[in-house]
Amino acid sequence: MNVLLLSMPDSFEHMSSITIRMPNGALTSLAGNVDPHHRVAVADLILVQARVRETVDALVREHAPDVVGLSVMTFQRRTALRLIARLRVLRPDLRIVVGGYDPSLAPDAWTDGSADVVVRGEGEVSFRELLRAFETGRSLDGIAGLTYREGGSYRRNPDRPVTGLEGGEVRLPDRGARVLRGYTLLGRPVDVVETSRGCTFDCSFCSIIEMRGRDFHTYAFDRVIADIEDARDRGARAIFLVDDNITLNVKRFAALCRAIVDARLHTIEYMVQGMTSAIANAGEELAPLMKKAGFRYVFLGIENVLEEDLGFLKAGAKNARREGGRRTGNATLRAVELLHEHGMLVVGGLIVGNPSDTREAIEANLDFAARHVDWPYIQHPTPYPATPMTRDLEARGLVINDRLEEYDGTTAVVKSEHLSADEIEFLRWRRERFMKARHFPTALAHSPWFVLRHAPAMLAHTFRGSSLRSVLGLESERQVFARYQARRAAEREYV
Ligand code: B12
Ligand code: SF4
Numbered sequence: 474m475n476v477l478l479l480s481m482p483d484s485f486e487h488m489s490s491i492t493i494r495m496p497n498g499a500l501t502s503l504a505g506n507v508d509p510h511h512r513v514a515v516a517d518l519i520l521v522q523a524r525v526r527e528t529v530d531a532l533v534r535e536h537a538p539d540v541v542g543l544s545v546m547t548f549q550r551r552t553a554l555r556l557i558a559r560l561r562v563l564r565p566d567l568r569i570v571v572g573g574y575d576p577s578l579a580p581d582a583w584t585d586g587s588a589d590v591v592v593r594g595e596g597e598v599s600f601r602e603l604l605r606a607f608e609t610g611r612s613l614d615g616i617a618g619l620t621y622r623e624g625g626s627y628r629r630n631p632d633r634p635v636t637g638l639e640g641g642e643v644r645l646p647d648r649g650a651r652v653l654r655g656y657t658l659l660g661r662p663v664d665v666v667e668t669s670r671g672c673t674f675d676c677s678f679c680s681i682i683e684m685r686g687r688d689f690h691t692y693a694f695d696r697v698i699a700d701i702e703d704a705r706d707r708g709a710r711a712i713f714l715v716d717d718n719i720t721l722n723v724k725r726f727a728a729l730c731r732a733i734v735d736a737r738l739h740t741i742e743y744m745v746q747g748m749t750s751a752i753a754n755a756g757e758e759l760a761p762l763m764k765k766a767g768f769r770y771v772f773l774g775i776e777n778v779l780e781e782d783l784g785f786l787k788a789g790a791k792n793a794r795r796e797g798g799r800r801t802g803n804a805t806l807r808a809v810e811l812l813h814e815h816g817m818l819v820v821g822g823l824i825v826g827n828p829s830d831t832r833e834a835i836e837a838n839l840d841f842a843a844r845h846v847d848w849p850y851i852q853h854p855t856p857y858p859a860t861p862m863t864r865d866l867e868a869r870g871l872v873i874n875d876r877l878e879e880y881d882g883t884t885a886v887v888k889s890e891h892l893s894a895d896e897i898e899f900l901r902w903r904r905e906r907f908m909k910a911r912h913f914p915t916a917l918a919h920s921p922w923f924v925l926r927h928a929p930a931m932l933a934h935t936f937r938g939s940s941l942r943s944v945l946g947l948e949s950e951r952q953v954f955a956r957y958q959a960r961r962a963a964e965r966e967y968v
Contacts, residue, residue: 474608475512477538478503478650479556481549482518482525482967486883487850489934491927494519494657498665498715499544499573499596501646506597507604512536515650518967525967529556532652533563540607542592542600544573547857548881550582555968557587568607572596574680579858580620584627591620594633594684595670597643638670638690645700648707656709659916660923661742664709668697668729672718674748676776677787677862678824678854681717689721694732701738711742711769720751727759730766739767746772746822748791753804756811764815771812772820772850775805778841779834782827786854786862809845818915821846826853826897828871830889835897839904847915849908851901852882853894878965899954909935937961 480497484490496517504513514536521528533541541560545553557569572592576583580591590613592599599618606613613621618633636642648664656663669691675682692700704712719726733739745768752759752773763771776788780803783789794804809819821842825835842849856863856872857880866872866887873894874886885898892900910932917924924931938957942948 474539474604475537476504476507476514476540476542476604477532477536478513478515478542478544479529480517480519480544481546481552481556482522483546483549483552483878483881483965484519484522485548485881486961487848489931490519490522491930491934492657492659493663494655495663495713496648496651496656496665497544498646498667500542501648501650502643502667503542503572503596503600504650505644505647507601511604513647513650514538514652515647516653517651517656520653520655522967525552525556526559528653529559530563533560536652538564538567540568540570540604542570542572545571545575546573547575547579547877548879550575551878551965552967554587559968570600570603572600574684575858578680578683580629582858584620584622586622589622593618593620595636598636599633635671635685635688635690638692641693641696643692645696645703648703658711658713658742658744659920661710661920662708663711663713664704664707665713665715666697666700666704667715668692669716669719669721673721674718674791675787675861676774676791677785677865678857678860680857680860683859689718691722691725694729697729698732698736698738701733701741702736705738705741709741711744713744716745718748719745720747723751723755723759726751727755727762730759730762730768733766739765741767742769743767744770744772744820746774749773749775749804749808750791750793750795752811753794753807756808760811760815760817764817768817770818770820770848772822773805773808773812773846774822775841775846776822776824777827778803778805778823778838781829782824782834785827785829785865786824805841806845818847819845820848820850823849823851824854825851825901826885826887826889826892826894828866828869828889829891830897831891832896832900835892835900839901843904843908846908848912849905851905853885853897853901854887855880855882856887884961899951902954902957903950906935 478500500515518525543553568589570590571583571588576591577593583591602616620629671685671689672681673687776786777783792804793800794802812819823838825838856866871887873888885894888894937960938953943953
């Protein structure tokens with residue numbers, strides 16, 4: 474069968490598509506796990522943000538797909554639905570399959586006729602079995618993890634148990650299936666690699682637990698190394714390890730760093746996300762190993778520097794400092810310090826605008842970010858489907874916006890007990906631009922040609938909404954903010 478797999482073009486504030494265009498790891502993993510006789514094409518639409526419709530039309534003409542699969546996050550739902558409407562016109566007999574976080578956690582949003590099949594949870598085995606059933610005309614009722622159209626209604630099969638990764642059931646991704654070019658991280662070709670899946674924490678805002686339960690499964694190192702080598706052989710010079718929480722097993726992470734060095738793959742630059750507690754508590758051994766293995770950017774899930782907010786986010790434990798087996802405070806500062814001491818850069822993940830947040834609480838977090846992190850990744854609480862935080866925020870009546878395309882993390886769609894959503898977003902936006910601008914010299918030193926070539930576009934993106942009049946102080950920040958929001962809204966019209 475001819476299969477076309479698409480990821481959505483929508484990007485968000487902290488990942489401007491000028492500087493960062495990353496492949497979607499799910500699609501190549503699906504491509505690597507279907508039966509080999511299928512012709513699979515993978516297209517990451519982030520690479521063609523300005524010409525989505527033309528590209529999809531051309532892909533459909535070229536590949537004549539029998540099945541199109543879309544990978545969708547919640548803020549991309551509207552774009553996906555628009556694309557589906559277009560696909561139905563282009564090829565009415567097409568079977569449309571959706572998967573990823575939004576279809577898995579809000580399947581009912583897709584069963585109004587838009588999708589033929591929703592794949593809930595992990596996709597490799599379900600999608601392989603689905604294609605077999607399509608090919609042979611068999612019924613879909615025995616395939617776990619599917620919700621599918623039958624006649625005029627939808628049937629929901631039982632959930633698929635989480636796949637253990639240890640036994641080799643999930644084969645390597647097929648990067649050769651990609652048909653678009655242009656992945657980049659500040660000019661370096663970038664790819665994604667997984668070494669594990671899952672997490673055993675239960676932060677209230679995170680979708681992972683509803684998606685997979687609280688578990689942690691790991692790939693064997695020889696598979697991980699083969700995967701990195703494949704990415705490198707196809708040109709990658711930067712790799713994002715997309716594990717949900719690689720720092721759950723610090724000993725394994727340290728051993729992985731050694732394995733990367735032993736395989737001489739440490740000339741690649743790595744990015745990873747981790748917990749402050751793991752880095753602070755084990756960092757004296759771990760940080761030098763990470764540096765040696767080539768890690769450059771470490772995304773830290775700091776979430777908030779105030780204890781009350783950490784309580785709301787249920788993120789206290791993962792940010793706890795421990796000494797001699799006892800909890801002795803917050804781990805963030807120590808984690809940042811250790812990473813900096815070993816020459817790595819900190820992407821600081823913070824969430825501001827929580828229910829009890831006052832202006833002072835938000836400013837305290839912004840002050841912290843301004844002082845300690847290299848790249849701020851500050852978001853607002855966002856009610857993604859099926860998370861405990863969503864239920865809590867809804868029960869308190871704090872969600873003020875149901876336009877899902879704005880659920881991108883940097884649009885405040887939730888008010889606090891003291892501040893409007895608009896005020897919360899304004900407070901973050903006005904300071905964060907300057908924190909980002911401060912990272913320019915570091916980026917310039919590291920990627921001079923890329924940054925020099927793209928500096929005007931990068932600055933224009935960071936300071937969207939600014940004008941000569943605003944620079945001269947002839948306009949208020951509020952006026953600039955309004956223009957920024959209008960620009961942001963216009964950008965979301967990808968299709
Ligand atoms: C890596 C990652 C990123 C990366 C890379 C994204 C990329 N290009 O793929 C970056 C840093 C860019 C990123 C950014 C964002 N992310 Co993100 N990200 C993740 C993370 C950590 C891992 C995703 C991953 O690659 N997993 C590995 C692959 C193999 O697994 P998978 O994606 O789940 O896919 C499997 C199944 O879902 C399914 N599947 C997926 N697609 C499809 C399609 C079909 C057809 C089928 C059949 C099956 C299927 O099969 C796959 C294989 O089993 C998750 C989870 C987490 N713990 O935080 C969040 C997560 C996906 N991100 C999320 C969000 C919200 C964002 C942001 C909007 C803001 C933010 N919080 O940072 C931005 C926006 C991205 C953008 N386009 O600009 C949310 C999504 C919530 C939701 N309900 O939509 C998650 C779940 C985190 C959370 N908050 O809980 N992200
Ligand atoms: S530690 Fe990270 S991956 Fe785990 S539940 Fe919390 S936010 Fe999600």
